[in-house]
Amino acid sequence: MENVIEPLLPDLGASPKSDSDITAEARQNSEEQTSDNGDLTDALNRLIRVLHEGQEIYRQAAERTKSDWLQGLLRGYSSQREQFITELSNLAGGLAVMPDVASSVGEVLHQAWTELKSVVVGVSGDDVDILGECESSEDVTKEVYEKELLRGLPTHVQDVVQSQYQEIMKAHDQVRELRDSIP
Secondary structure, eight states, rough: OOOHHHSSOOOSSSSSOOOOHHHHHHHHHHHHHHHHHOOOOHHHHHHHHHHHHHHHHHHEEEEEOOHHHHHHHHHHHHHHHHHHHHHHHHHHTTTTTOOOOOOOOHHHHHHHHHHHHHHHHHHOHHHHHHHHOOOOOOHHHHHHHHHHHHHHHHHHHHHHHHHHHHHHHHHHHHHHHHHHOOO
C-alpha cells in the first residue's frame, strides 16, 4: 500500500524510513561505535603499557643510583607515570572501555632482556648509564604517544593524552640534559 500512496504525496524530501531501515542504521551505528571503542581500547592499552614500562624503568633506576637527588627525581617520574596510568584508566572506565594491561610477548621479552643486561653488565650505579636507559625508555614513550595523537582520539581523551605528552617531553629533555651534563 505504501507504493500506492507515495505518488499521491507531495515530495517532502526523503521518504520516511521503514522499521527495517531504522534497524539497519542502528546496527551500523552500533558496529561503528564498537569499532571506535575497539580502536580507543587499543590506543589506551598501548599508552598504559608504555607507561607501566616507564614507571618500572624509573623505579629500578632510582634504586640503582647512588645520588639522593637523582633518586628523588627518578622516583618522581615513576610516580608521574603511575598518575598518568590512573588518569587513562579512569578515562577508559568512564567510556565503558576496559583496558587490558596484561603484558604482550614483546614486553615480556624486553623485560627479560633488561634483566639479563643488568646481570651481564652489572648494576654499575653509573648515573650516565642509568640516565641513558631512562632516556631510551622516554624515546619509546614519546613515539607511542605521538602515534596515538596522530591517529586521533575523542577530544576529551586527546586533551588528556596531549597534556601527558607535554609532561613526558619535559621529562625526556630533563633526563637527556642531566645525562649530558655529567662528566
